[in-house]
Structures are given as C-alpha cells and as structure tokens.
Amino acid sequence: MSVYFPEGRNIQPFPGVSTSLYALDDPAGTVVMINEVAPGAVVPQHVHDEHQIGLCLRGGFIMEVDGRDYPIPALETAYFAPGGTPHAARNESGATAVTVDIKRKPVPGEEGQLTRSPPGAVALPLTEMRAVKGGLGISFFVGPWFEIMLSSLQPGARMPLHSHRGIQIGIGVSGTYTMQVGEEIRPFGPEVVYHAPEYVPHSGWNDESRDATSLNVFIPPRWNLRPKRERA
Ligand SMILES: [Fe+2]
Ligand SMILES: [Fe+2]
Structure with missing residues (x-):
C-alpha cells in the first residue's frame, strides 16, 4: 500500500458527474477530485467549510462563486472558493469536461496574503x-x-x-x-x-x-x- 500515491475511489457526487476521489492522509483532510463532467451536467449551489481550489484539464465549464459566473477554460484559469463561500458549477459546452477540485479544511496560520494575487480574487x-x-x-x-x-x-x-x-x-x-x-x-x-x-x-x-x-x-x-x- 502506497503512502504517497493515494488510490482513487470512484463516486458519482451528482448526476452526470463521475469522480475519482483521492484522500490525502493529512491534518487538513485534503481531497483531490478528478471529475468527468457530462455536457449539461450541473453541480447545484452548495457551501462547505473547506476551501475549494479547482481548474479544468480538458474542455471547459462555468464556475459560479458567490453569485458570479467565471468561465474556466482548460489549463487557462483556475478558481479559488474560500471556505464558507456558496458555489456551483455547470458544463454548458456540449462536450465532456475533465475538472479537478482540491478541498482542504482551513488550517490556522495558513491563510495569509503571501503572494501578489489580488486579495479576494476568484x-x-x-x-x-x-x-x-x-x-x-x-x-x-x-x-x-x-x-x-x-x-x-x-x-x-x-x-x-x-x-x-x-x-x-x-x-x-x-x-x-x-x-x-x-x-x-x-x-x-x-x-x-x-x-x-x-x-x-x-x-x-x-x-x-x-x-x-x-x-x-x-x-x-x-x-x-x-x-x-x-x-x-
Ligand atoms: Fe518540491
Ligand atoms: Fe464544493
């Protein structure tokens, strides 16, 4: 059994979304999800304490964070939805999108502004x-x-x-x-x-x-x- 290469587990979190979930055994409870999102599939609006960071590997989708839409074309734009922010996603592209989500519980002391990324940027x-x-x-x-x-x-x-x-x-x-x-x-x-x-x-x-x-x-x-x- 591997310590550093976690095994993927298949789940279907929403209709039209098929996910390989990789749980890292770390204090922040980090999970990496690689998702195949069918054309027309919708991830309904939800909110959780974990921060969510994501992007697209193939195709594209629309990420909605705090009521605003952000187009996420493959390997061009990533998004950041801080813990407690309502978010949703949908694939309006007519082709399957392959997306990645990383979810991670807030870690005290981790969330400062350490880079020149504009504060609040999604x-x-x-x-x-x-x-x-x-x-x-x-x-x-x-x-x-x-x-x-x-x-x-x-x-x-x-x-x-x-x-x-x-x-x-x-x-x-x-x-x-x-x-x-x-x-x-x-x-x-x-x-x-x-x-x-x-x-x-x-x-x-x-x-x-x-x-x-x-x-x-x-x-x-x-x-x-x-x-x-x-x-x-
Ligand atoms: Fe390194
Ligand atoms: Fe989420």
Missing part, C-alpha cells in the same frame, strides 16, 4: 511559461496562500531530488514521467496523484520519448512568495 490566470534548467517549463496559477505549477518535462528532463517546507501535491495531466516521493517510485501521468508531505524528498524525471505535463500544488507557495517584509 479567477486565477495562468502566468507565462518560463524555461528552467533541466528541460523543464513552468507556469503558475497563483492564489493568496497557494500556487499551482503547471510543469512540462521534455524527454530527458530531470527535477533533482529535493525536500522543503510546505506540502506539494501532484496531478498528472498528459504523457508519463517517473516520480519519486520518499522511497516510492511510480509512473506518473493522468489519473495519478502524489502527495509529498513537508520535508519528504521527491524528484521526477522523464525517460519517455514525449513531453509530459503535470500540475503541482504548493502550500504555502514557493516560487511566487512576496518578500517577507511585504507579507500581510
């Missing part, structure tokens, strides 16, 4: 992709106290073994690469989720012949932090 645009050493391209959806990195690994790309403060959660998007978390080494691609708890070493490398992309969530952010003196 829609989080993707920043421009930039190339970093080792054959990686990275861009970000930046929230107030979290960031989601969209990374692309060329064939031969390597993210060296490292560990750090804060947690990191990964969701495979396209292609496959190899991911190591602690002692566990697994193929990482679509429908695979990893969880690197604080200070657990992890690395990734692409030994395949095509590019692979993934989403990597950092709480707190690592790349888009404001200088310490500017943080609220």
Whole structure:
C-alpha cells in the first residue's frame, strides 16, 4: 500500500458527474477530485467549510462563486472558493469536461496574503511559461496562500531530488514521467496523484520519448512568495 500515491475511489457526487476521489492522509483532510463532467451536467449551489481550489484539464465549464459566473477554460484559469463561500458549477459546452477540485479544511496560520494575487480574487490566470534548467517549463496559477505549477518535462528532463517546507501535491495531466516521493517510485501521468508531505524528498524525471505535463500544488507557495517584509 502506497503512502504517497493515494488510490482513487470512484463516486458519482451528482448526476452526470463521475469522480475519482483521492484522500490525502493529512491534518487538513485534503481531497483531490478528478471529475468527468457530462455536457449539461450541473453541480447545484452548495457551501462547505473547506476551501475549494479547482481548474479544468480538458474542455471547459462555468464556475459560479458567490453569485458570479467565471468561465474556466482548460489549463487557462483556475478558481479559488474560500471556505464558507456558496458555489456551483455547470458544463454548458456540449462536450465532456475533465475538472479537478482540491478541498482542504482551513488550517490556522495558513491563510495569509503571501503572494501578489489580488486579495479576494476568484479567477486565477495562468502566468507565462518560463524555461528552467533541466528541460523543464513552468507556469503558475497563483492564489493568496497557494500556487499551482503547471510543469512540462521534455524527454530527458530531470527535477533533482529535493525536500522543503510546505506540502506539494501532484496531478498528472498528459504523457508519463517517473516520480519519486520518499522511497516510492511510480509512473506518473493522468489519473495519478502524489502527495509529498513537508520535508519528504521527491524528484521526477522523464525517460519517455514525449513531453509530459503535470500540475503541482504548493502550500504555502514557493516560487511566487512576496518578500517577507511585504507579507500581510
Ligand atoms: Fe464544493
Ligand atoms: Fe518540491
């Protein structure tokens, strides 16, 4: 049984929505849900204490947060619905959408304004992709106290073994690469989720012949932090 690569469990939370649910065994009770949302499917308005962060991997949908609609095209815009905010979703696109939700109980001390994301922003645009050493391209959806990195690994790309403060959660998007978390080494691609708890070493490398992309969530952010003196 894996510690760092949680097993998905299939559920049908709403008509037309089929979900693989990955529960991370962490104090915030974090769950990652990867959803296939049929054309016309509606997630009715609801509210919960957990924060909800989400985006779309394929297709697009409309996210409603606090009575306002936000179009969420695949891998262009993420959203943030803070705990206690009413929200709903619907797929008006005529095609199946594949979406991701991350739900997480509020953690005391976690929710400061640590980045330059505009306070209160719901829609989080993707920043421009930039190339970093080792054959990686990275861009970000930046929230107030979290960031989601969209990374692309060329064939031969390597993210060296490292560990750090804060947690990191990964969701495979396209292609496959190899991911190591602690002692566990697994193929990482679509429908695979990893969880690197604080200070657990992890690395990734692409030994395949095509590019692979993934989403990597950092709480707190690592790349888009404001200088310490500017943080609220
Ligand atoms: Fe929700
Ligand atoms: Fe990391």
